[in-house]
Amino acid sequence: MTAPATSPDRPAVTLHGLHKWYGDYHALRGVDLSVAAGERIVICGPSGSGKSTLIRCINQLERHQAGTVTVDGAEATAEPRRLQAIRRKAGMVFQGFNLFPHLTVLQNCTLAPVQSGAASPGEAEALALSLLARVRVADQAHKHPAQLSGGQQQRVAIARALCMQPKIMLFDEPTSALDPEMVKEVLDTMIELARDGMTMLAVTHEMGFARQVADRVVFMDQGRIVEAATPADFFDRPQHERTRAFLGQLLH
Amino acid sequence: MTGEALAPPRAPRTPIAFGALAAQSAAVALVAAFVLLVVVTTVSNLELRGIPVGFEFLGDRAGFKIADTVIAFAPDDSYLRAIAVGVTNTLFLSLLVCLAATAVGVLLGVARLSPNPLLAALATAWVEAVRNIPPVLLLVFLYAGWSQAMPVGGARELLPGVLASVRGVAVPKLLSTWPAGGLVLGLVASGAVLGLAAVVAHRAAQRGERAPPYGRLVLAVVALAWVAAVALGGWTIELPHPRGDDLVGGARLTPEFATVFVGLTVYTAGFIAEIVRSGIQAVRRGQWEAGRALGLTEGQVLRRVVAPQTLRVITPPMTSQYINTVKNSTLAIAIGYSEFMTVMGTVINRTNQPLEGTLVIVAVYMTINLTLAAGLNLLNRRAQPGRR
Amino acid sequence: MTDAVLVPPRTPPRAARLLSGLFGSPLNALLTLLVLWAVGSAAAPLLKWAILDAVLFPAEPAACRDAHGACWSFVVAKGSQILFGIYPIEERWRPILVSAVLLALLVHSLRPAAWRPPLAIIWALALPATFLLMYGGVGGLSYVATTMWGGLPVTLILTVTAVGAAFPLAILLALGRRSDLPAIRILCTLFIELTRALPLLSILFIASILLPLLVPEWLLPDKFFRAMIALLLFAAAYLAEVVRGGLQALPPGQAEAAQALGLGYWQTQRLVVLPQALGLVIPSLTNTIIVMIKNTSLVLVVGLFDLISSGRAALADPEWSSPAMETYLFVAAIYFTLCFGFGRFASGLERQTRTPA
Numbered sequence: 002m003t004a005p006a007t008s009p010d011r012p013a014v015t016l017h018g019l020h021k022w023y024g025d026y027h028a029l030r031g032v033d034l035s036v037a038a039g040e041r042i043v044i045c046g047p048s049g050s051g052k053s054t055l056i057r058c059i060n061q062l063e064r065h066q067a068g069t070v071t072v073d074g075a076e077a078t079a080e081p082r083r084l085q086a087i088r089r090k091a092g093m094v095f096q097g098f099n100l101f102p103h104l105t106v107l108q109n110c111t112l113a114p115v116q117s118g119a120a121s122p123g124e125a126e127a128l129a130l131s132l133l134a135r136v137r138v139a140d141q142a143h144k145h146p147a148q149l150s151g152g153q154q155q156r157v158a159i160a161r162a163l164c165m166q167p168k169i170m171l172f173d174e175p176t177s178a179l180d181p182e183m184v185k186e187v188l189d190t191m192i193e194l195a196r197d198g199m200t201m202l203a204v205t206h207e208m209g210f211a212r213q214v215a216d217r218v219v220f221m222d223q224g225r226i227v228e229a230a231t232p233a234d235f236f237d238r239p240q241h242e243r244t245r246a247f248l249g250q251l252l253h
Numbered sequence: 254m255t256g257e258a259l260a261p262p263r264a265p266r267t268p269i270a271f272g273a274l275a276a277q278s279a280a281v282a283l284v285a286a287f288v289l290l291v292v293v294t295t296v297s298n299l300e301l302r303g304i305p306v307g308f309e310f311l312g313d314r315a316g317f318k319i320a321d322t323v324i325a326f327a328p329d330d331s332y333l334r335a336i337a338v339g340v341t342n343t344l345f346l347s348l349l350v351c352l353a354a355t356a357v358g359v360l361l362g363v364a365r366l367s368p369n370p371l372l373a374a375l376a377t378a379w380v381e382a383v384r385n386i387p388p389v390l391l392l393v394f395l396y397a398g399w400s401q402a403m404p405v406g407g408a409r410e411l412l413p414g415v416l417a418s419v420r421g422v423a424v425p426k427l428l429s430t431w432p433a434g435g436l437v438l439g440l441v442a443s444g445a446v447l448g449l450a451a452v453v454a455h456r457a458a459q460r461g462e463r464a465p466p467y468g469r470l471v472l473a474v475v476a477l478a479w480v481a482a483v484a485l486g487g488w489t490i491e492l493p494h495p496r497g498d499d500l501v502g503g504a505r506l507t508p509e510f511a512t513v514f515v516g517l518t519v520y521t522a523g524f525i526a527e528i529v530r531s532g533i534q535a536v537r538r539g540q541w542e543a544g545r546a547l548g549l550t551e552g553q554v555l556r557r558v559v560a561p562q563t564l565r566v567i568t569p570p571m572t573s574q575y576i577n578t579v580k581n582s583t584l585a586i587a588i589g590y591s592e593f594m595t596v597m598g599t600v601i602n603r604t605n606q607p608l609e610g611t612l613v614i615v616a617v618y619m620t621i622n623l624t625l626a627a628g629l630n631l632l633n634r635r636a637q638p639g640r641r
Numbered sequence: 642m643t644d645a646v647l648v649p650p651r652t653p654p655r656a657a658r659l660l661s662g663l664f665g666s667p668l669n670a671l672l673t674l675l676v677l678w679a680v681g682s683a684a685a686p687l688l689k690w691a692i693l694d695a696v697l698f699p700a701e702p703a704a705c706r707d708a709h710g711a712c713w714s715f716v717v718a719k720g721s722q723i724l725f726g727i728y729p730i731e732e733r734w735r736p737i738l739v740s741a742v743l744l745a746l747l748v749h750s751l752r753p754a755a756w757r758p759p760l761a762i763i764w765a766l767a768l769p770a771t772f773l774l775m776y777g778g779v780g781g782l783s784y785v786a787t788t789m790w791g792g793l794p795v796t797l798i799l800t801v802t803a804v805g806a807a808f809p810l811a812i813l814l815a816l817g818r819r820s821d822l823p824a825i826r827i828l829c830t831l832f833i834e835l836t837r838a839l840p841l842l843s844i845l846f847i848a849s850i851l852l853p854l855l856v857p858e859w860l861l862p863d864k865f866f867r868a869m870i871a872l873l874l875f876a877a878a879y880l881a882e883v884v885r886g887g888l889q890a891l892p893p894g895q896a897e898a899a900q901a902l903g904l905g906y907w908q909t910q911r912l913v914v915l916p917q918a919l920g921l922v923i924p925s926l927t928n929t930i931i932v933m934i935k936n937t938s939l940v941l942v943v944g945l946f947d948l949i950s951s952g953r954a955a956l957a958d959p960e961w962s963s964p965a966m967e968t969y970l971f972v973a974a975i976y977f978t979l980c981f982g983f984g985r986f987a988s989g990l991e992r993q994t995r996t997p998a
Contacts, residue, residue, distance in 0.1 A: 062897055081272055081905065089903035099898035103916050112912060113902035158898075165902055277824035284828060291855050298854050369669045370659060371676050385931070385980035386973050387938035390949055394973065397965035580840035586942055594843055607850040614843050615835075622838040 011074050013038045013169050013200040014059055014091075019068035021054055021224075028054045030224035031068070038168075041201045043211040046221035047247060052204040055221065056171050059202070060091040073168050089117065092162030096174040098154045100146040106133065106157050107142040110164045117165075125164065132160040136190050152183030156190055163194075170194065172203035208251060212236065220244050295608065310604045311336075317599055319591045321507050332600055339596030340617060346513060346592060347579045353518045354578070355571075358525025365530050376526065383523035389584045392516040396588040399508050408495035416493050416500055422511045423493035423503040439482070443475045509590040513582075521578050528574060532567035533559065572629035579621060593617065702960045712964035716971045719955040723971065726791015726946045727954070732783060735774050736794035743771065743801040750805075751927060751990060753920050764805055771798060787865035791946030791954075793975065799937040799947075803872035804880070804930055810873075811880035816910060818885055829881075836878035842939050845871045849943045868940045876933055883925045887918035927987030931980045938976075948972045 014036040021029040029051050036042055044052045057063040058070055061077050061084050070077040072087045101109050110129035114120040120128065133139040136156040138149070146154055155175060162170060172191065176184040188210050195201055195214045205211070211218050211232055218235040220228045220243075228235065228244045239245045299306060311333040319326050323341045326334060364376040383391070400419055403409065408418035414425040450471035493503030506514075536559050544554035583594045594614070601610035653661075664670040694710025697717065705712035716723075725736050746767055749755055775798070778784035790798075817829035836844070848871035853861055862870065891914060899909040919926075941950035952968040 060901055062900060079273075085903050085905055088901055091901075093898075093901040095894060095898060095901075097892070097894050099892075099894040101895065101898070101913055101917075103920070113899075113904055116908050116912065117903055161902070273822050277822045280822075280828065281824050294857055295855050298857075304854075367672075368665075369663060369672050369676075371663060371673050375676060375680070381981070382977070385977045385984070387935035387949075387976060389938050389941070390969060390973055390976065393949060393953075394966065394969040397969060401966065583840040583842040584939075586842065594840070594846065598846065601850060607854055611847050611851050614847065615839065618839050618843060619835075 015071040017069045019065055021065045028224055039198050039200055040216045041195050041214050042217050043215040044204045044219045050221040051224040052221050053173055056173050056204055060088050060093055089165050090167055091169045091171055092167035093171045094158050094162055094175045096177050098158045100154055102146050105143050110161045114164050129164050132163050136160045151179045152186045155187045169200045174204050308609055321510050321591055335596055339593035343582050343593040347582050350517045350578055351575050354521035354525055357522040359529050361522055361526035362529025380523045380526050383520045388520045389587050391520055392588055395516045396512045414492055418500055420499050421508050422506040423500040426491045426504040428489045428491055509588055513585040513590045524574055528567050528570045532563040535566045536562045568633050576625050705962050711967050715961055715964045716967055722955050723951045724792045726951045727789050739771050739774055740794050740797050743797045747801055792948055792951040796937045796947050800934045803876045804933055807873045807876035807880055810877040811884055814881035815884035833878045833881050841875050841936055844875055845943050868943055868945055879929055883922050883929055887922035890921050891918045924991050931983055
């Protein structure tokens, strides 16, 4: 799955001065981040640091109150058509998979392309089958999600997001809800995706994955980006006290 | 790393999309246009038919009789008083039905869970019967059966002191020798003393002290005081006796009232039984097992462990059932008991002012509903653990 | 140690368990005896009246006058009038057909397997066809005014059309009540709460007396349709709350996933949210339908002929001795069959939908 071409000097995602409140709770306190096309970012941090909120602001599942979010050159506003366009450019994989239980695996994948008018039913089905084969669940195409294991469901979720041919893939703790023996199969799928050049932002605790795949590791704490560096610099030479504390807790 | 100095002190409002604003304005405009259309038609219709507008009719003479009244009413009284009679009738009926149905319903609900299969089957039959027939049918049926069930030309004794005949039911009446004011004063004083005791006990409990049983002590004292006062004060009980097929003495209830009361109680008890049953079953089995493992008897487990938790679960559906009972009281119109809707029907008929009548109906029911809902909500919140 | 296989003690046969339940403990035994005595003393005269002394045939007034027991001959003689009202006898096949079709439609519509676009078309055709058939006046059918309609068909027509027509409105109201747009949310909430606060009887009453004022003469629906509008609005408010319950029970991740895929609001609701939300509340939906079947009995107050008032009208025949209790028992049996049957169907459906696909 090759990443669709974006203009080399146009960043895939730009966040500028991003603020988000939940009521009085200040979840994101002015975040600046620029993600280049084809770049792979892993976001980590303690719970409550705003990592999920950040990712969800990119595809506007959460609306920000101040600052700007720009996805592939298009700025996110409240206008419904703009939102839909952005969401088609950014695919998302959720911690809880969120597959549609009343549809088959294949129908899960073809629903959005057909409904958005991006593909005819025949084209959508062909693409879906090829992507399902890519993530190695093609033989489950006509089953319902409840009949699949957790690892299989998450891989279907990845295929479903890819069916919209997004420019960016967002991962919100994709392996946190999986039994340990199924984490590897999902991570392997994500690694293959990265190797094929897809721009990725992943919120995850899987540091092995970060070391292997990430171009940058971003550490967040209390709504701010504290440190962002290459994996080598991040893990071996953390600059900030809080980063070191966090790493110390992780890598017992 | 970030613009902390730029952060505004509080959350700015999320910008609103233009599309959303347009949709809302369209909706409001549509509704407003519809309302306007209706108003214009109504006004022209009112003029056309020469129907008066306004609430002055409330002061006019009613000119009709009302058979059952909790407060006194004569045909010379105003429409306003007639409406008040209707409302009090409804509330009185609803209150009695709620009390009786709760008592019967709780027993019925427990019976459904009884290990005795005969008892459980009977309780189930009762519940299934009332769930699958319309309540108005039950009322009509009982009313039709009333005259057949009553002995011809005489009266039958249902309970000691309670007589029933074709003309109605009579219960013993307590006649007080005190003036009404004194009675009210006595009741208020008792209520105040009990309330004070409850507050003191509550405060002590909050401080974590083990308070002496204020509540029960004070209750016993007040009750004894009342009994002594009544016995020494020369209060009498007036028992009813039959005269022909009529009844003399005691407090009289019309057959309509008796029918509605019995019918609605039987009906509501079935639903309350279901609520109680599912409440008991909702308490996890582990609670029973833990209680038994601690060596408590079944009865103790029921009273101390399961029942309080059941109470919390059933409070919301019980409150909606009570509100439903008030709504069901309107069914009495089918057999002629003068509750609120029946009275309003007569009033609207006589005054020919359906618009104002409708407003009165809506206002009264909304008030009753909101008050009940608010009051029961308060009870609801009290029943929840750990929340203030 | 021997290798003897230990056999678990045999569970006592059903009869033994029943007996131990009835008489096992002293309390139980006492209760059983008490209940048997109470039921026996009440049931004996009841059975005597209902069966032993009762009269079934011949279906003539004279037979009942001499009898001490229940006058079932009345029910036999007047049964069809109670069931179908004063609809012309030779045209009775029309309300019978309508009743059967509506019942079948209702049963069919509750199964999630049937929730596809053709269902809406079936409804859109069936409802007008119902009225066409009942009214007549076209295609060689004689015209029968709504004042002649009565009994079971009226109950079914009112229930099915009120619930069927209210359903789309209920979905819109439920979505509106959860909307982010404050104006729409407030309007929907106001309507729902106002309607639920009033007893159905008052809504029927208000519709009957108020509509003539609010609506120009030429647009005014007759008594039947006024009652139907009232029932429709009432059903819409209650169904809206049922649907809202389903919407709330659905995990928010479903709507989020659909949105993340770029589906618009209405696409999300139609394809992902509503199919699942409605499936979650099938038991409540059937419960509401049973309640509405019972609620149609209230139209007797506004002068329409449902089963109860048909019964009353039949009782008014001066030739007979007015056996009210027998008539109402008959009507109760019909309602019971309808509601209980529906309830059983619903629990069967629930068991079906709970098994994983």
